[in-house]
Amino acid sequence: MAKNLQQTERHSPRYRGLETWPDEDILESLWASQLKAVSCVQLAIPSIEKGANEVAERLSNGGRLFYIGAGSSGHLAIQDGLELNPTYGWPLDRLIPLIAGGEKALLSPMGGAEDDTHSSVETLKYYDISDQDVLIAVAASGSTPYTLAAVKHANKIGALVVTIANNEKASMFEYSNHRILLNSGSEVIAGSTRMAAGTAQKTALNMLSTLVMTKLGHVHDGLMVSMIINNEKLANRGVEIVQEITGDDWETSKKALEDAQNDIKLAVLLAMQHPIPDATNALKKSNGHLGQAIQLLNL
Template sequence: MATEHFSTRYQDLDTWPSLDILSAFYEGQLSAVAAVRSSLPAIAAAAEEATLRLRRGGRLVYAGAGTSGRIGVQDGTELPPTFNWPDDKLVYLIAGGEGAIMKAVENAEDSVEEGIAGVRQHGIGPDDVVIGVAASGRTPFTIAALREAKARGAQTIGISNNPDAPILEACSHPILADTGEEVIAGSTRMKAGTAQKVILNLLSSLIMVRMGRVYRGLMVNMRATNAKLRRRSEVMVSQITGCDDAKAAEAIRQADGDLKSAVLIALGASPSQAQDALAKSGGNLREALADFMKTA
């Protein structure tokens, strides 16, 4: 596996000056990001299908072990505050259980049985989207989870940093970022991990855009859970509608904090009209605005 290879270029790394070591690490990070470029079409295809399933009420499921599993958890946990993605529409299948997120659990990644059991326990089905992440592409737990999910009709996305890896055969949407050998041999928390995070950022963000949770590049579905975000909500309503800050704040109050409804209210809709327009558009603000402006 390329991610496990030892590079003679770095065999005396520990004797180098600190700045030279950091330069090598930095170059590795840049090459990791560059490795994602060729996978953009695969990411786009995976996101398009995922959107169709999630619109039917499906869940996003992240499966992985060790570093890969933790990166998946990080991506998933950022979706509710950023896009107001429902917490009950997120599932984490982590080798070794929740405790493995904070502390390594020995041999957990080798358990095929645990991978299968997790999928069955959560009743993964045809509307669900399962994302398996494994730098080696050979992690038994993750591959087993993907195969079981695929057999149950779910969409399966496999992310690997090694070509010709089993995980790419076990899923319906293979995504490869061939990051090659690590500066510190086998330390896939570095180049491989960076590429995985980039892929997940791209994939989940595109899904959220396609789900109508972004409008004009703005996070119109975000949860305003503190003063900074409440102020950001007011700025966004003002920016979209052209109203002043006071009117934006009042619209948000009438909308009980829902930014999309507040936009429509600021443009003259009643709270019930705003809710009806958004319900009709499936929560898509652009479509709701177009329909409302036709009748306004």
């Protein structure tokens, strides 16, 4: 029977009698497992790169970004998606995070919801997912019914499908454009995929979405130039970003950011003494890429 188990469900003999071990040995094993989980993502870099490039291309043409998963995988997927607005200014109306069991599943365990193949498809239909959109699906096993059904539907209608799984025989891979395999192996606690599998998923999601947002022009010199400013701490950080890019003093940078109504990219161009109409036009022509806008204005 053990031979039929998926990689993430297998019980490694290495951890038999774990509960009798000294605490330090248990923690050392958990730590080593986490390191292995992060390390395994390196082999997936080519897949992440290809996926990110095509995701960025689809989104640059007006597509929406869907995230979907169940249980721990769903939580990680949604977390990654929700961070894109405050960090990179990704519009909320072009972000659709979905999890088995709906919003209630964010605060309460709803294990049975992952078997519901009807709700995920109906939700995608409700949002009218199309061939312009992107679906990022995450499942440790790669065969979670809720997630798999959504992947099949999205693939059928021509959406770009990126799947992330920790099982090389993941069923989702058969219906996706880009397959990201994270071979995190057996868990220290057999089947507890919130651990190593989850760590690998979190890492891969971070890498994928960060590269996508960078390619879409939301990063300049390693700085969050599309960051949403909605509190004092972020307002100060915004001023610091303008300062770092332009070399201007605090007061000049702060004034530019205020004049730009907290649009960091626009503030940088204003601090460089470009008029608002010219700066706005340059950003539009460069599709929001600050470096390109600066080059256009300096021609």
